Amino acid sequence: MGKKGFIFDLDGVIVDTAKYHFLAWKKLANSIGVDFTETQNEQLKGVSRVRSLEKILDWGNKTLTEEEFSQLMAKKNEDYLSYINKMDASEILPNVSKVLDYLIEQQQPIALGSASKNAKPILEKVDLLSAFDAIVDGNDVSKAKPDPEVFLIGAKLLNVKPEDCIVFEDSVAGIQAANVANMISIGIGDHDILHEADYNFKNFTEMDNTFLKGIISGTIQKKQ
Numbered sequence: 558m559g560k561k562g563f564i565f566d567l568d569g570v571i572v573d574t575a576k577y578h579f580l581a582w583k584k585l586a587n588s589i590g591v592d593f594t595e596t597q598n599e600q601l602k603g604v605s606r607v608r609s610l611e612k613i614l615d616w617g618n619k620t621l622t623e624e625e626f627s628q629l630m631a632k633k634n635e636d637y638l639s640y641i642n643k644m645d646a647s648e649i650l651p652n653v654s655k656v657l658d659y660l661i662e663q664q665q666p667i668a669l670g671s672a673s674k675n676a677k678p679i680l681e682k683v684d685l686l687s688a689f690d691a692i693v694d695g696n697d698v699s700k701a702k703p704d705p706e707v708f709l710i711g712a713k714l715l716n717v718k719p720e721d722c723i724v725f726e727d728s729v730a731g732i733q734a735a736n737v738a739n740m741i742s743i744g745i746g747d748h749d750i751l752h753e754a755d756y757n758f759k760n761f762t763e764m765d766n767t768f769l770k771g772i773i774s775g776t777i778q779k780k781q
């Protein structure tokens with residue numbers, strides 16, 4: 558069996574931190590008189606912190622000085638971290654640990670490819686940091702998904718060619734980034750939303766080791 562590179566997104570794939578982003582963004586938006594709904598939160602998935610605040614200000618027709626903008630960004634992160642600090646391994650999404658254990662057992666390189674600047678503390682909190690051979694997060698990239706930069710850096714760190722990498726993603730931009738990088742894209746979540754992915758699973762409980770075995774051996778390949 559060959560060596561592949563398995564790259565995981567964080568929020569929405571390994572843990573559901575979207576609910577904490579929602580609480581923190583809602584508090585911030587409401588504090589400046591802007592409404593913020595769960596539907597709007599959906600549109601911030603996989604989007605960087607700066608871009609998220611820009612979108613919220615657009616929705617509320619607000620303009621801020623540069624100083625106010627950075628103060629609000631810091632406030633949002635402070636709130637978000639107060640939720641993160643309470644996380645533990647019980648928040649790992651179903652079957653994620655089983656999939657990681659299988660890949661480790663098969664000696665497959667594993668990386669994290671996330672837009673979050675808080676990726677490392679989150680992995681530490683849920684006790685998964687040691688499962689990863691490489692971590693690429695919001696501190697390492699200059700171009701956001703759908704730019705493939707985050708996954709290409711991941712491939713490089715794993716010492717695996719992009720075409721031998723597999724990306725697990727819950728956002729449309731992330732699937733597009735994986736496709737641009739010529740990696741096998743696996744959508745985790747709603748099939749209709751993530752229809753550009755090569756393969757789709759609602760969550761990891763739907764994916765069995767036979768599928769992973771097929772990927773590792775090369776019998777399961779990129780579709781497009």
Ligand code: B16
Binds near residue numbers: 602
């Ligand atoms: P932070 P992912 C993304 O994580 C989240 O989906 C997105 O909602 C968030 O704004 C972004 O990280 C930045 O997060 O404020 O912690 O730097 O899905 O790419 O793992």
Ligand code: MG
Binds near residue numbers: 602
């Ligand atoms: Mg995500």
